[in-house]
Each structure stands twice: as C-alpha cells, then as structure tokens.
Amino acid sequence: MRRLDLSFFNRPTLLVAQELLGKEIFFKAQKAIITETEAYIGEDDPACHAAKGKTKRTAIMYGRAGFSYVYLIYGMYHCLNFVTEDEGFPAAVLIRAVQMKGVPKQKLNGPGKLCRFLGITTEHNGIDLLASDDFYVSDTGLCLPFTATPRIGISAGQEKEWRFLAQFSIE
DNA sequence: ACCCCGATCGTA
C-alpha cells in the first residue's frame, strides 16, 4: 500500500474529496478507512474558513497540499482536514466518517467523533502527511461508489453538493 | 476588553 503523495493532494479539491473515499488513514498505529468527506474550496466558498481571508488559523490552508488542518469546534470537538491544491489557494477536505476493524461504526460516523476516538487534537494541526511516520494516508486499491449531497452543519453554501458518502462496510 | 458565533454531539 503506497502512501499518498503531493501528486494526489495537489489537485482540484472535489476530485481529492471523492478519491479519498476508501483510502486509509494511519494515525499512531491505528488504521481507518475513509467513508465520508466534504470539500471546502477557496475564499469564494462562504462555508470555507478561508472565506474571511488569510488569518493565523487558516494560514495552513494557504500552504502546500498534504498537510493536516485540525481545529477545535464548539469548544469541545476537533475536526480533521487535509489541505489540497496549489500553494496560495486555500482549500481542504474534511474527514466526516471512517471505519475501523472491530470498532462500531457509531463511534466513527462524525468528524468530532472520529477525532475523539483516534485521539486527534489541535496538537496534530499542521503535520506534513507526506513526511510523518505516524500520520499519513495510504492507497488501499479500493475505489468506492459514492453519492453527493449538500454539506452538513453550515448556514451558507448549502447549494453546493460537496459532501461525498461512500457505500462501504468494512469486512 | 467584549461580543458573537461555529464544518458537533449527546440528551430531552
């Protein structure tokens, strides 16, 4: 299984979000198959954190593709994203659900829940997934069918169908 | 310094 590299992440975000379905996250010796993603694309996307421009928090999204972007939401949950596209263009893919061998789906079917289960916090923001030995993404060879829907939990930008759900059940 | 709000989730 080959690690995903710059040629995977440095592409149009919708394509990356779709193709991340079925890929495997390695985090501190844990393995999780990605089954749901959302795309957040550029300053013109009102739901994207970069809609307010470049700030200390969003700077990572303006950087090179293949870095982690982890932020705290509602004071108690974390959300994991992967930075996409060319340096200077802010975009990322939110990981909304994963599946792990022997773990009930219900523990992993939300962006906050999967981060809590895996132990991902803001401490893991800005990690280079192309270089780290305990945080990266691999190709499993899986190519999953998926459906597209509006993104969840946002107030603006609901007309875009930028949420992608894979049809998949581990084992 | 103050205020508002949020890419959520569990409980009611």
Place this chain on the structure above:
DNA sequence: ACGATCGGGGTT
C-alpha cells in the same frame, strides 16, 4: 429542540 464550552475574529 437545546445546551455544553472555548477559541477565532471582528469591534470598542
């Protein structure tokens, strides 16, 4: 339907 809980970002 609602509250927990706190940092980011804008405003005073």
